[in-house]
Amino acid sequence: MNRAYAVMTGLICLLFASAGYADQPRPWQINFQDAATPIMHQITWFNHYTLWFIVPVTLLVLALLVVVALKFRASVNPVPSRTSHNTVIEIVWTIAPVLILFFLAIPSFNLLNAQLEIPDSDMTVKATATQWQWNYEYEGTPAPVAFDSFLLKDGDRAAAGKTDIARFPRLLAVDNELIIPVGKTVRVLVTAAPSDVIHAFAMPAFGIKIDAVPGRLNETWFKAEKEGMYYGQCSELCGKDHAFMPIAIHVVSEDKYKAWLAQAATDLPGAYKTLVADAGKPADGVAVAANVSK
Structure with a gap:
């Protein structure tokens, strides 16, 4: 029993050592390599953080394109709209990108500062x-x-x-x-x-x-x-x-x-x-x- 337990423990240690204590490119890899430094932990976090903005914006633009292509195609809308402007829409599409860029800029500046400011080295x-x-x-x-x-x-x-x-x-x-x-x-x-x-x-x-x-x-x-x-x-x-x-x-x-x-x-x-x-x-x-x- 003790020998079996020792063998099992050794295999588990090898498994986790393989996954977590070294890194290299892997076939079909789409994510970053596992973070091994504090800076890489910040980069990984920032990558996940930006996805919360990128994915909704991409889906919104896709939805708008689909709506425009279906609702305003020539067969169902033979007389095109002559609207020249819409104040509410123009305010929204100006303020929204500014807010998004603001929430992206602050953590990105912090990350750049951490990368470029060299701490006391050993x-x-x-x-x-x-x-x-x-x-x-x-x-x-x-x-x-x-x-x-x-x-x-x-x-x-x-x-x-x-x-x-x-x-x-x-x-x-x-x-x-x-x-x-x-x-x-x-x-x-x-x-x-x-x-x-x-x-x-x-x-x-x-x-x-x-x-x-x-x-x-x-x-x-x-x-x-x-x-x-x-x-x-x-x-x-x-x-x-x-x-x-x-x-x-x-x-x-x-x-x-x-x-x-x-x-x-x-x-x-x-x-x-x-x-x-x-x-x-x-x-x-x-x-x-x-x-x-x-």
Whole structure:
């Protein structure tokens, strides 16, 4: 009985870890990815909030079009109306949009302010884009840590220990993920290499998307609430391999982050192999249930 209970508990933990502790695009997905930061929670709320305005307005316009098409068609209304204006209607269709825009503007301004106002950060990472990969540099660390992050090729999966397509999806997995501790406010400096083109650093589950412009330093921030592997992509058309420039952020516990950071300063491949070996454990919650196109 105890063994059966333990097995059932383990399966339940794996199920919820798959659904809630990592995210990536899913087949036939129409909603946002699950929110993993406070900003993304606000974005999700604002999306649902705006639907309470968009849906009624769309249905009202559709109903008016149907009424006009049926009631005022030539066969039942051979003599068209010569009405030039209606004061009540004109007041209504002026005031109503103003009120709707007012109720949309206030929460949208609050959301923009939360996105653009960088809070006191626990750590800073610089992300530099080039055609077609990302370079990450940790600032203020005891030892310098910087590395390139390329799309993981199918032939390199076995050597990297990333053969699980569900956990490391094709065309989204990378050779070196950005490693971040959970619950820490991370300031991200985003730019592109000189003489390169404009890219964009985007992570849907975190609610961030900011341009990487050559010669310009932009900044954004996030605070990951849950451990796991999260995937994004360059979201600015940047050339022939634009579709093969993924972003992978691995959120881990603070202890694992400190251990990785210390090892990465002298042995970057070994540091990643240690994390990959731990990724399959239920406590890490990295595995995801869905898969992307193969």
